[in-house]
Amino acid sequence: MANSKESAASSSASTRERLKAVKAEQRSRRQQDKDRAKENKAETKARKKATKKPGVFKQLGEVFSMTRAHDPKVVLWMSLAFVAVLVIGLVVGLLLNNWITWLLIAIPFGLLAAVVIMNRMAEKAAFARIDGRPGAAGAALSTLRRGWIIPEQPVAVSPKTQDAVFRAVGRPGVVLVTEGPTNRVRPLVEKERRNMQRFLPNVPIQVLATGHGDDQIELHQLSKTLKRMKKTLTKQEVQAVDKRLSSLGSTKMPIPKGIDPYRARPDRKSMRGR
Known part of the structure; x- marks a missing residue:
C-alpha cells in the first residue's frame, strides 16, 4: 500500500515537472517568435528607408x-x-x-x-x-523624348580605339552618332552606313559626330540638333524601319559568353598549322 502511494506521488511529481518543462518551452518559443517578428519589422523598415526616394x-x-x-x-x-x-x-x-x-x-x-x-x-x-568617357554619346541620346527609337548598345565599336557608333531612328530617318575623332571613326561609320543603305535604299541616313571640333556637336547640343532635323518619315514608317534594322542585327553571330571582344586574340598556332 505504501509502495503504491509512493509510486503515485513520484508519477504526479514527474508529471508536474514535465508540464513545467513544456510550459517553459512554449514560453521560450513565443519569445523567439516575438523576437523574430521584431527583427523582421526592423528589416522591413530599414529596407523601406533605403529604397525611399528623396524628397x-x-x-x-x-x-x-x-x-x-x-x-x-x-x-x-x-x-x-x-x-x-x-x-x-x-x-x-x-x-x-x-x-x-x-x-x-x-x-x-x-x-x-x-x-x-x-x-x-x-x-x-x-x-x-x-564628356570624354566611353558611351557618353549614347547617354546624350537617351535624353531624347518620344518619337525616337535608340538601342542601348552601340551598333559598331572599335576594340582597339574604343570608338563607337550609336543609332537613333526617328521621323528624320536613321541618324548615326559617332564617338571619337572624326578621321579615326570615319571608316567605322561609313561601313555601317553602306550596310544600312543596301537594306534601306529610300530612308535618309545621316551622320553626326560628337566632340568639340569644328564639324562636331557637343553633347548638350546633340538632342536639340536631332529635334531640329527635317521630318521625312511617318510614325508607322519609323516602326517599320526599326523592325527592319532589328531583324538585320539579329542575324549577326552572337558573341560567346565569357569572351571579352576587346581582349580577344587570334590563335596564331592554328593559323600557322601544327
Missing part, C-alpha cells in the same frame, strides 16, 4: 550642389532670373496701381524661373561630367 527639396539641393561645383556662376544667374521676374511684376503692379498684389504674384514665378535656369545649367554640368 523634391532634397533632389533640388543635390542638383544645385552638383551644378555649383561645376559652374559657380549658377548662383548669379539664378539670382538675376529671380530679380528680373520681380522687377517685371513690380512694374506691372505700379502701372495698375496694385504693386503689392503683383509683387506677391511675381515671387513664385521668380522662383520658377530660377529653377528653370538651374535645370538648364545642371544639364550642361551633367554632360560635362561624362
Whole structure:
C-alpha cells in the first residue's frame, strides 16, 4: 500500500515537472517568435528607408550642389532670373496701381524661373561630367523624348580605339552618332552606313559626330540638333524601319559568353598549322 502511494506521488511529481518543462518551452518559443517578428519589422523598415526616394527639396539641393561645383556662376544667374521676374511684376503692379498684389504674384514665378535656369545649367554640368568617357554619346541620346527609337548598345565599336557608333531612328530617318575623332571613326561609320543603305535604299541616313571640333556637336547640343532635323518619315514608317534594322542585327553571330571582344586574340598556332 505504501509502495503504491509512493509510486503515485513520484508519477504526479514527474508529471508536474514535465508540464513545467513544456510550459517553459512554449514560453521560450513565443519569445523567439516575438523576437523574430521584431527583427523582421526592423528589416522591413530599414529596407523601406533605403529604397525611399528623396524628397523634391532634397533632389533640388543635390542638383544645385552638383551644378555649383561645376559652374559657380549658377548662383548669379539664378539670382538675376529671380530679380528680373520681380522687377517685371513690380512694374506691372505700379502701372495698375496694385504693386503689392503683383509683387506677391511675381515671387513664385521668380522662383520658377530660377529653377528653370538651374535645370538648364545642371544639364550642361551633367554632360560635362561624362564628356570624354566611353558611351557618353549614347547617354546624350537617351535624353531624347518620344518619337525616337535608340538601342542601348552601340551598333559598331572599335576594340582597339574604343570608338563607337550609336543609332537613333526617328521621323528624320536613321541618324548615326559617332564617338571619337572624326578621321579615326570615319571608316567605322561609313561601313555601317553602306550596310544600312543596301537594306534601306529610300530612308535618309545621316551622320553626326560628337566632340568639340569644328564639324562636331557637343553633347548638350546633340538632342536639340536631332529635334531640329527635317521630318521625312511617318510614325508607322519609323516602326517599320526599326523592325527592319532589328531583324538585320539579329542575324549577326552572337558573341560567346565569357569572351571579352576587346581582349580577344587570334590563335596564331592554328593559323600557322601544327
